[in-house]
Amino acid sequence: MNVNGKHYRTIWLKENDASTVQIIDQRWLPHQFVVEDLCTVQEVAAAIKEMHVRGAGLIGATAGFGMYLAALHAPEDDFARYLLESAEILKATRPTAVNLAYACHRQIDAIAQVDTRAEKIATAREMAQRITDEDAEFCRRVGENGLATIQAISEQKNGAPVNILTHCNAGWLAFVDYGSATAPIYAAHDAGIPVHVWVDETRPRNQGARLTAWELGQHGVPHTVIADNVGGHLMQHGEVDLCIVGTDRTTRTGDVGNKIGTYLKALAANDNGVPFYVALPSSTFDWEMRDGVREMPIEERGGDEVKRIQGLKDGEITTVLLTPADSPAKNFGFDVTPARLVTGLITERGVCAANEEGILGLYPEQRKN
Amino acid sequence: MNVNGKHYRTIWLKENDASTVQIIDQRWLPHQFVVEDLCTVQEVAAAIKEMHVRGAGLIGATAGFGMYLAALHAPEDDFARYLLESAEILKATRPTAVNLAYACHRQIDAIAQVDTRAEKIATAREMAQRITDEDAEFCRRVGENGLATIQAISEQKNGAPVNILTHCNAGWLAFVDYGSATAPIYAAHDAGIPVHVWVDETRPRNQGARLTAWELGQHGVPHTVIADNVGGHLMQHGEVDLCIVGTDRTTRTGDVGNKIGTYLKALAANDNGVPFYVALPSSTFDWEMRDGVREMPIEERGGDEVKRIQGLKDGEITTVLLTPADSPAKNFGFDVTPARLVTGLITERGVCAANEEGILGLYPEQRKN
Numbered sequence: 001m002n003v004n005g006k007h008y009r010t011i012w013l014k015e016n017d018a019s020t021v022q023i024i025d026q027r028w029l030p031h032q033f034v035v036e037d038l039c040t041v042q043e044v045a046a047a048i049k050e051m052h053v054r055g056a057g058l059i060g061a062t063a064g065f066g067m068y069l070a071a072l073h074a075p076e077d078d079f080a081r082y083l084l085e086s087a088e089i090l091k092a093t094r095p096t097a098v099n100l101a102y103a104c105h106r107q108i109d110a111i112a113q114v115d116t117r118a119e120k121i122a123t124a125r126e127m128a129q130r131i132t133d134e135d136a137e138f139c140r141r142v143g144e145n146g147l148a149t150i151q152a153i154s155e156q157k158n159g160a161p162v163n164i165l166t167h168c169n170a171g172w173l174a175f176v177d178y179g180s181a182t183a184p185i186y187a188a189h190d191a192g193i194p195v196h197v198w199v200d201e202t203r204p205r206n207q208g209a210r211l212t213a214w215e216l217g218q219h220g221v222p223h224t225v226i227a228d229n230v231g232g233h234l235m236q237h238g239e240v241d242l243c244i245v246g247t248d249r250t251t252r253t254g255d256v257g258n259k260i261g262t263y264l265k266a267l268a269a270n271d272n273g274v275p276f277y278v279a280l281p282s283s284t285f286d287w288e289m290r291d292g293v294r295e296m297p298i299e300e301r302g303g304d305e306v307k308r309i310q311g312l313k314d315g316e317i318t319t320v321l322l323t324p325a326d327s328p329a330k331n332f333g334f335d336v337t338p339a340r341l342v343t344g345l346i347t348e349r350g351v352c353a354a355n356e357e358g359i360l361g362l363y364p365e366q367r368k369n
Numbered sequence: 370m371n372v373n374g375k376h377y378r379t380i381w382l383k384e385n386d387a388s389t390v391q392i393i394d395q396r397w398l399p400h401q402f403v404v405e406d407l408c409t410v411q412e413v414a415a416a417i418k419e420m421h422v423r424g425a426g427l428i429g430a431t432a433g434f435g436m437y438l439a440a441l442h443a444p445e446d447d448f449a450r451y452l453l454e455s456a457e458i459l460k461a462t463r464p465t466a467v468n469l470a471y472a473c474h475r476q477i478d479a480i481a482q483v484d485t486r487a488e489k490i491a492t493a494r495e496m497a498q499r500i501t502d503e504d505a506e507f508c509r510r511v512g513e514n515g516l517a518t519i520q521a522i523s524e525q526k527n528g529a530p531v532n533i534l535t536h537c538n539a540g541w542l543a544f545v546d547y548g549s550a551t552a553p554i555y556a557a558h559d560a561g562i563p564v565h566v567w568v569d570e571t572r573p574r575n576q577g578a579r580l581t582a583w584e585l586g587q588h589g590v591p592h593t594v595i596a597d598n599v600g601g602h603l604m605q606h607g608e609v610d611l612c613i614v615g616t617d618r619t620t621r622t623g624d625v626g627n628k629i630g631t632y633l634k635a636l637a638a639n640d641n642g643v644p645f646y647v648a649l650p651s652s653t654f655d656w657e658m659r660d661g662v663r664e665m666p667i668e669e670r671g672g673d674e675v676k677r678i679q680g681l682k683d684g685e686i687t688t689v690l691l692t693p694a695d696s697p698a699k700n701f702g703f704d705v706t707p708a709r710l711v712t713g714l715i716t717e718r719g720v721c722a723a724n725e726e727g728i729l730g731l732y733p734e735q736r737k738n
Contacts, residue, residue, distance in 0.1 A: 030692065030693040031690075199696075201572065201675065201691070201692075202598070203570065203572060203596040203597060203598060204596045206691055209675075209676075209691050209692045209696075210691070210692070213692050213693050213696040214693045214696075217693050217695065217696055223696065223697075224696075224697050224698060224699050225672075225675055225676065225692050225696050225697070225698040225699075226675065226698065226699055226700075227572040227573045227597070227629065227630070227675055227700070228572060228596070228597050228598050228630070229571070229572060229597050229628075229629040229630025229633065229704075230629055230630070230699070230701055230704075231633070232630070232632040232633045232636070232704055233629060233632065233667070233701050233703075233704035233705075234701075236632070236662055236704070236705070237662075259598075260596065260598040260599055260602060261596070261597070261598025261599070261601070263601040263602065263605070263637070264598065264600070264601045264633040264634075264636065264637055265633075267601070267633065267636040267637060267640055268632070268633055268636060271636055293605055293606075298602070303594075306570065306578075306594055306595065306596055307578075307594065308680070309678055309680065309689070309691070310689070311677070311678065311689025311690050311691045312689055312690040313682075313687055313688070313689045313690070318682055318687065318689050319682070320678070320679070320680025320681055320682045320687050320689055321400075321680050321681040321682070322570070322575055322578050322579070322678070322680045323399065323570075323578045323579070323582050323594050324399040324582050324583045324586050326586065327568075327578075327582040327583075327586055327592065327593075327594050328592075328593050328594070329593060329594040329595065330593050330594075330595055330599070331595075331596070332595075332599055332602050332603075334602075335598075335599075335601055335602035335605070336602075336605070
């Protein structure tokens with residue numbers, strides 16, 4: 001997507017330097033646009049853990065490039081073990097995101113197919129690029145497949161703007177390009193369908209207020225930032241036509257792990273008859289998991305992310321304390337929305353019901369599990 | 370309640386100066402404890418509108434004192450009209466809060482009963498004090514009446530801490546003393562029942578993170594600050610034994626107007642079988658209103674309260690920008706929780722079901738409506 005009119009992806013190999021991966025360091029958005037160099041798997045792991053990059057697809061793509069950097073620097077005599085250890089380091093950075101394991105395992109499998117060190121490095125580079133390209137292409141198709149839903153509402157409303165609520169950032173900044181939840185929105189906007197997005201600010205890290213608002217603004221999509229508390233009120237009063245969110249892990253039964261607070265919006269949508277869609281490339285399915293609420297690991301981060309917040313003051317990025325200094329805080333990163341609250345899943349292969357039958361209808365190759 | 374070990378109410382007449390009302394200017398909490406002098410009805414109106422004081426009961430008490438100051442300064446030849454205009458100014462400051470109208474009308478009715486200017490001023494002073502004392506006394510009784518519910522859960526848990534989630538600040542800072550939602554919590558804590566409070570930070574103005582956390586901390590009640598997004602996840606995992614919130618206006622049918630986001634927590638409580646109580650002195654009932662979602666006026670405040678936030682930086686209170694500078698924001702102050710989601714109302718007369726029959730059982734004098 002565009003940044004000040006220039007096309008960017010969220011991750012790429014540095015021009016004329018195939019040993020350096022470049023990312024947009026998202027910690028400083030929307031106030032500063034910073035590109036960061038990553039040269040080792042340790043730097044990649046830190047960038048994921050400290051959320052220079054975040055979001056289901058982008059975490060996967062970054063891990064894919066991390067495994068490539070691992071291959072590049074692996075000692076000749078201990079290549080396989082170094083790679084496995086690197087995968088463990090990467091997978092440990094964010095416990096809820098399934099794309100991490102997906103990318104690491106694809107790399108390990110692909111690298112094991114070839115023999116020489118040079119071949120392994122070339123394969124890892126190719127696979128990192130393939131994971132990245134697939135992510136962008138899958139998101140593009142998610143957009144195509146979600147477009148009809150928005151178009152139908154637009155026709156019902158005789159062309160009045162379709163009001164779409166989203167939570168967190170499942171935009172192109174969370175993937176390689178297009179985004180998941182935002183892909184149908186961008187597709188509709190680009191097709192000339194009037195849309196307006198309610199952007200949940202998404203405390204504590206404000207990915208909505210910082211990232212979604214910024215990328216929608218850069219692309220010219222009308223939007224309004226709201227506190228996370230507001231969505232229920234808007235739905236009670238007919239101000240939301242549909243919700244579209246992303247996911248960090250969705251079970252084969254359709255339970256949706258996503259940014260903390262998603263469950264509350266799904267409850268409100270259900271209570272008010274508002275369609276609640278989850279958009280995801282299939283890399284985000286966890287084909288082994290059946291009960292999201294019971295089984296999904298939920299990342300707990302430091303309480304300081306709740307107690308303090310970062311913003312702009314006199315042109316400088318500044319952190320302020322919000323609470324009494326001695327009040328403790330807890331910080332859960334995700335929650336699980338039970339499948340019963342989800343109207344449908346928008347995938348790169350089409351839209352399906354959020355249950356095992358619907359999902360396996362689109363992904364029959366997973367029936368073996 | 371106590372501030373650094375000294376007892377305070379949230380509003381009082383200045384010692385040795387009955388023409389000055391004093392309040393705690395809550396805008397600077399928890400970082401600074403500031404007492405402010407109010408000398409005219411215009412200053413009182415500004416203090417309510419700009420939220421130096423806030424909360425159902427305290428707004429009513431402040432309006433009561435505002436009407437006393439109006440009487441003190443009313444011109445002899447135009448006394449009645451000046452008082453009515455003052456009431457209109459006060460009622461216009463916060464459209465959702467029913468206690469404003471309640472306090473103003475009680476003052477106008479009382480003042481009309483006496484003849485001379487001196488008598489009217491004395492009556493207004495007396496009535497302001499009575500509204501204030503009643504608020505404190507009603508909250509104390511709300512605490513007594515809610516205690517049994519907490520005690521019963523404590524017994525079921527064999528004395529393990531009772532986890533109570535609250536939203537916004539319905540603490541003593543929102544009333545004259547004790548609070549509404551916090552009154553049963555303070556009563557339980559003071560009775561030696563182990564309690565722990567999940568404090569929703571309550572964006573955009575963070576009354577939970579700033580005020581509830583501060584007053585619980587001052588009173589020594591164990592608590593943890595969480596983002597507003599977290600409550601659903603906690604309830605899914607058995608980490609909340611009950612919810613208690615306040616209200617700014619409750620209909621005679623039990624629909625609860627309260628700080629934006631309350632409805633989302635009530636949905637989550639309902640979905641997880643967690644009891645959801647609303648605590649209120651009867652001054653907060655709107656006896657005329659039957660359908661809260663349709664009829665209740667919802668205050669809309671400036672978008673800047675969403676886009677910017679205030680906190681402490683190097684010992685100074687500092688405001689930072691959270692969003693892209695040109696992204697618009699909307700800011701609804703309240704939502705309405707339908708009575709069907711409310712387990713019970715805790716009032717100064719006892720606990721009742723959140724429906725007309727239950728409420729009128731405690732307040733039979735309102736059957737005439």
